[in-house]
Amino acid sequence: MSFASETKTELCQAVPQNSCCRKAECYGMLLFGRSFSGNSVSLTTENSSAAHRAAQLTAETVGVFVDISTSLLRRKERKSAFTVSVSGDGQRETVLAYFGHTDKEIHLRINRANMENDCCACAFLRGVFLSCGTVSDPQKDYHLEFVVPFMNLAKDLSSFISEIYELDLQPGLLNRKGSYVVYIKGSEHVADFLTYMGAGKAAMSLMQTKMLKEVRNNVNRKTNFETANLDKTASAAAEQIVAIEKIIRSAGGLSTLPEELRELAVLRCRYPEMSLRELGAMLSDPLSRSGVNHRLQRIMDIARVL
Numbered sequence: 093m094s095f096a097s098e099t100k101t102e103l104c105q106a107v108p109q110n111s112c113c114r115k116a117e118c119y120g121m122l123l124f125g126r127s128f129s130g131n132s133v134s135l136t137t138e139n140s141s142a143a144h145r146a147a148q149l150t151a152e153t154v155g156v157f158v159d160i161s162t163s164l165l166r167r168k169e170r171k172s173a174f175t176v177s178v179s180g181d182g183q184r185e186t187v188l189a190y191f192g193h194t195d196k197e198i199h200l201r202i203n204r205a206n207m208e209n210d211c212c213a214c215a216f217l218r219g220v221f222l223s224c225g226t227v228s229d230p231q232k233d234y235h236l237e238f239v240v241p242f243m244n245l246a247k248d249l250s251s252f253i254s255e256i257y258e259l260d261l262q263p264g265l266l267n268r269k270g271s272y273v274v275y276i277k278g279s280e281h282v283a284d285f286l287t288y289m290g291a292g293k294a295a296m297s298l299m300q301t302k303m304l305k306e307v308r309n310n311v312n313r314k315t316n317f318e319t320a321n322l323d324k325t326a327s328a329a330a331e332q333i334v335a336i337e338k339i340i341r342s343a344g345g346l347s348t349l350p351e352e353l354r355e356l357a358v359l360r361c362r363y364p365e366m367s368l369r370e371l372g373a374m375l376s377d378p379l380s381r382s383g384v385n386h387r388l389q390r391i392m393d394i395a396r397v398l
């Protein structure tokens with residue numbers, strides 16, 4: 093199951109206690125469906141819990157029974173879509189009137205009278221999310237969005253969200269293939285929004301994924317850093333050994349080197365993996381890292397002129 097459908101299933105597990113909230117959630121689902129007019133009141137979802145929730149709430153609050161039809165969405169993935177619709181002009185009129193709408197509206201807007209109390213805002217947004225929302229897998233992105241068919245409705249939703257004091261966020265709005273997308277980005281904002289709607293488990297799992305990703309990135313960064321350093325040490329050692337071997341092959345060999353350089357040259361060839369500090373400690377007269385470095389430079393200078 094995708095993260096989005098897990099979230100929706102979680103949201104459908106608890107039915108709101110207050111009847112005002114059940115009405116607000118039902119309104120969010122129907123208003124933000126595919127259509128909400130005298131000709132058609134319907135919504136389509138891939139989540140069967142969401143479809144049944146819409147049916148249950150509409151029957152309970154408005155007293156209208158809906159039809160649920162199933163169609164195969166993507167044959168390969170065996171995904172189905174559930175379409176919830178209100179049949180009959182009379183029934184659709186009842187639904188519109190119940191929520192204070194008529195079939196004469198040119199631009200569909202949010203009727204805030206349906207959110208009777210403070211408790212209803214999160215129920216409404218939960219309904220909207222169940223109807224037209226989705227949330228990305230936190231492994232990939234921290235992104236939650238609502239795909240809305242009408243611009244004014246999308247703008248209304250955006251301002252509705254931005255006015256919620258507890259959330260303290262300003263959603264983005266963009267046009268995608270003729271639909272209007274209201275979106276929320278960033279792990280904190282997305283987690284807060286999930287919690288606000290009532291998907292505490294999904295929010296927790298998002299934050300856990302984020303923590304794991306951060307730990308993994310830190311480990312990778314450290315490993316890369318260490319590997320890079322090892323590579324640098326190894327290639328420097330290889331250069332020094334090439335220089336020393338050049339001296340060994342030359343007339344006179346290592347005996348041409350001053351005593352203090354000769355001992356170091358022998359050690360370097362014997363322990364190619366050692367750091368300069370370690371080499372310095374092995375000398376009969378121990379030397380600091382920079383002292384060893386200086387002597388190795390001298391050896392390389394000698395080799396260069398050979």
Ligand SMILES: [Zn+2]
Binds near residue numbers: 112
């Ligand atoms: Zn309420």
